[in-house]
Amino acid sequence: MDTQSPIGVFDSGVGGLTVVKEIMRQLPGENMIYFGDTARVPYGSKSKKTVLKYSRQIVHFLRQKEVKAIVVACNTASALALDDIREEIDIPIIGVVEPGARMAAESTKTNSIGIIGTESTIKSGIYSKFLRKLNADITVVARACPLFVPLVEEGLLEDRITEDVIERYLHELKEYGIDSLILGCTHYPLIRNAIKRYMGGEVTLINPAYETAKSLKAMLAEQGLLNGAGNAACYDYYVSDGVDKFSSFADRVLPCHVDQVTVVDIESY
Amino acid sequence: MDTQSPIGVFDSGVGGLTVVKEIMRQLPGENMIYFGDTARVPYGSKSKKTVLKYSRQIVHFLRQKEVKAIVVACNTASALALDDIREEIDIPIIGVVEPGARMAAESTKTNSIGIIGTESTIKSGIYSKFLRKLNADITVVARACPLFVPLVEEGLLEDRITEDVIERYLHELKEYGIDSLILGCTHYPLIRNAIKRYMGGEVTLINPAYETAKSLKAMLAEQGLLNGAGNAACYDYYVSDGVDKFSSFADRVLPCHVDQVTVVDIESY
Numbered sequence: 001m002d003t004q005s006p007i008g009v010f011d012s013g014v015g016g017l018t019v020v021k022e023i024m025r026q027l028p029g030e031n032m033i034y035f036g037d038t039a040r041v042p043y044g045s046k047s048k049k050t051v052l053k054y055s056r057q058i059v060h061f062l063r064q065k066e067v068k069a070i071v072v073a074c075n076t077a078s079a080l081a082l083d084d085i086r087e088e089i090d091i092p093i094i095g096v097v098e099p100g101a102r103m104a105a106e107s108t109k110t111n112s113i114g115i116i117g118t119e120s121t122i123k124s125g126i127y128s129k130f131l132r133k134l135n136a137d138i139t140v141v142a143r144a145c146p147l148f149v150p151l152v153e154e155g156l157l158e159d160r161i162t163e164d165v166i167e168r169y170l171h172e173l174k175e176y177g178i179d180s181l182i183l184g185c186t187h188y189p190l191i192r193n194a195i196k197r198y199m200g201g202e203v204t205l206i207n208p209a210y211e212t213a214k215s216l217k218a219m220l221a222e223q224g225l226l227n228g229a230g231n232a233a234c235y236d237y238y239v240s241d242g243v244d245k246f247s248s249f250a251d252r253v254l255p256c257h258v259d260q261v262t263v264v265d266i267e268s269y
Numbered sequence: 270m271d272t273q274s275p276i277g278v279f280d281s282g283v284g285g286l287t288v289v290k291e292i293m294r295q296l297p298g299e300n301m302i303y304f305g306d307t308a309r310v311p312y313g314s315k316s317k318k319t320v321l322k323y324s325r326q327i328v329h330f331l332r333q334k335e336v337k338a339i340v341v342a343c344n345t346a347s348a349l350a351l352d353d354i355r356e357e358i359d360i361p362i363i364g365v366v367e368p369g370a371r372m373a374a375e376s377t378k379t380n381s382i383g384i385i386g387t388e389s390t391i392k393s394g395i396y397s398k399f400l401r402k403l404n405a406d407i408t409v410v411a412r413a414c415p416l417f418v419p420l421v422e423e424g425l426l427e428d429r430i431t432e433d434v435i436e437r438y439l440h441e442l443k444e445y446g447i448d449s450l451i452l453g454c455t456h457y458p459l460i461r462n463a464i465k466r467y468m469g470g471e472v473t474l475i476n477p478a479y480e481t482a483k484s485l486k487a488m489l490a491e492q493g494l495l496n497g498a499g500n501a502a503c504y505d506y507y508v509s510d511g512v513d514k515f516s517s518f519a520d521r522v523l524p525c526h527v528d529q530v531t532v533v534d535i536e537s538y
Contacts, residue, residue: 039319040309045422050308050510150419153314161437164430241319267536 003227006031006236007216008067010058013041014249015149015186016073019096019209020235021254023071026213027220029227031234033065037266039241042149043076044118044185051120055081057269059089061238064269068225071216072096075117075184075208079124092219097121099215100182100208101130107204108180111138114173114203117184119144127184141176145169145185152187153249162191166198174199182206190253240266272496275300275505276485277336279327282310283518284418284455285342288365289504290523291482292340296489298496300503302334306535308509311418312345313387313454320389324350326538328358330507333538337494340485341365344386344453344477348393361488366390368484369451369477370399376473377449380407383442383472386453388413396453410445414438414454421456422518431460435467443468451475459522509535 007027009020013036020034035058037043043051055077062070070093072078072085078095086093104113115127122144131138147165156162173181181203183189189207196205220226235256239246243261250258276296278289282305289303304327306312312320324346331339339362341347341354347364355362373382384396391413400407416434425431442450450472452458458476465474489495504525508515512530519527 039315041314045310045511045514046308047511146423147416147419150416154415161430161433164433168430242314242316245314 002068003225004031004229005066005068006033006234007069007071008033008035008062008065009071009073010035010055010062010077011037011074011186012043012076013038014246014253017250017253018186018189019071019073019212022209022213023216024233024255027217029230029233031227033062033067033236034238035061035264036237036239036246038239038246039266042118043074044120044149045146046120048080048120051077051080052084055085056088057266059085060269061264061266063089063091067091069093069216069220071212073186073212075121075186079121079126092223092225094212094216094219096186096208096212097126097184098130099211100184100206101127102134103208103211104180104182104206105131105134105138107206108138110177110179111135112176112178113138113140114176114178114181115140115142115184116145116169116173116181116188118149119146121184127182141173141178143169143173148191149185149187152190157191158194162194163198166191166194170195170198178203180204180206182208184208237261238264240264271337272494273300273498274335274337275302275503276338276340277302277304277331277334278340278342279304279306279324279331279346280343280455281305281312281345282307283515283522286519286522287455287458288340288342288478288481291478292485293502293524295482296486298499298502300496302331302336302505302507304330304507304533305515306509307511307515308535311387312343313389313418314415315389317349320346320349321353324354325357326535328354329538330533330535332358332360336360338362338485338489340481342455342481344390344455348390348395361492361494363481363485363488365455365477365481366395366453367399368480369453369475370396371403372477372480373449373451373475374400374403374407376475377407379446379448380404381445381447382407382409383445383447383450384409384411384453385414385438385442385450385457387418388415390453396451410442410447412438412442417460418454418456421459426460427463431463432467435460435463439464439467447472449473449475451477453477506530507533509533
């Protein structure tokens with residue numbers, strides 16, 4: 001495996017670009033291949049069996065691109081598919097759940113942590129499991145927020161309707177008095193300002209993307225896979241559907257313009 | 270082809286059950302096979318190429334079940350895939366768009382018709398095309414309403430948040446003074462009361478499901494395919510993912526309990 005080989009990053013759709021952005025910032029020398037499963041998005045309401053099948057197809061595609069490591073930049077896939085896939089491949093793979101949980105466990109002072117995510121992520125209970133493994137005294141309050149993704153995709157980032165939905169979903173977490181809140185879905189950082197306003201200044205919002213990029217860097221260093229070539233990094237984007245929509249979303253999230261996006265028939269992998 | 274063969278009905282997910290309900294009512298003797306593509310739902314934000322590919326796989330599956338006719342109970346698939354598929358098969362097939370458009374053209378007195386649906390249905394312009402073919406004097410005001418499906422799936426049928434979203438999407442149509450509004454997505458009839466309250470009593474809501482069942486009956490009669498056996502009808506339900514969620518939604522929509530739902534690996538068709 002070459003250190004100049006790209007890192008493969010995948011997500012159910014466009015949300016994983018918030019993780020790509022963080023990797024670009026923390027690991028500016030690394031080449032990346034991104035795959036967004038825009039034809040089958042969202043994963044958050046689907047079963048483990050289906051999410052695992054889709055994830056395996058994507059890993060197969062990324063391996064053909066000779067990636068040196070894989071980042072599962074989707075909370076639902078990290079929750080439902082990562083454990084199985086890790087046993088099936090021989091390159092390093094990392095998800096967003098474990099780094100996010102670790103960051104929350106380090107940040108909390110009251111041991112009361114909130115976690116929000118898709119229906120499938122919350123139902124899996126995986127964040128609670130990791131948090132309790134890190135610190136058995138931690139209390140976790142979890143809430144699925146199925147409307148957040150469509151609201152973000154509709155572009156209602158600063159909007160009264162989004163504020164009302166935030167209040168509806170988060171009032172119990174607020175009353176409970178958590179001091180840290182994990183944004184357990186890659187779309188949620190895009191409405192973090194509105195969430196922060198509602199939850200108040202004393203609650204720390206945890207964006208797993210930051211910690212995931214940090215963990216990725218440590219993992220690559222440990223395995224001697226960090227790219228020291230110092231060339232300008234190269235980014236390739238692949239989707240299973242809808243290039244235009246992907247590009248316009250990418251331009252909103254990423255610091256650099258996305259020139260080319262290629263459609264892949266992912267079902268054939 | 271046997272008159273007792275089932276009718277195949279398909280949708281991107283659960284919404285098509287509102288069409289099934291209407292067929293049960295108007296054609297109580299007909300056997301039905303329903304397929305909901307719950308693993309790849311929603312179709313409304315996806316491209317023609319992808320929706321056509323998925324629809325072809327489902328038609329292939331239904332044909333193996335020896336259906337005598339097919340109902341595309343999904344507005345997006347009717348808009349993007351029906352024309353192509355009709356040329357590829359030798360059994361009768363009907364969508365929801367043409368019947369819905371005909372009903373609206375018959376109902377309007379002012380020739381001002383509103384149409385709401387998913388992003389892909391509205392972008393296809395197919396309702397406008399059919400309406401203008403029926404009556405060149407008709408003015409069509411179209412609006413995509415991407416949040417309606419997630420709101421229905423979240424169960425917020427009577428809710429202030431849903432009312433706010435309705436106002437946001439429909440205020441232009443209301444100001445325009447349409448007298449008929451086509452509910453161009455099978456989920457929308459589930460929030461018709463809230464839509465009706467907002468639009469006011471003078472606006473007729475058109476649910477294409479009713480007219481689709483009527484057109485189906487006429488089509489079967491014309492081809493000598495109506496089931497005259499008079500036995501109790503038999504209904505079979507298939508999905509690509511998530512049996513439990515499907516069953517609980519079905520129990521909310523259908524007049525009879527859904528006993529058994531079978532998962533199909535639709536990508537292999």
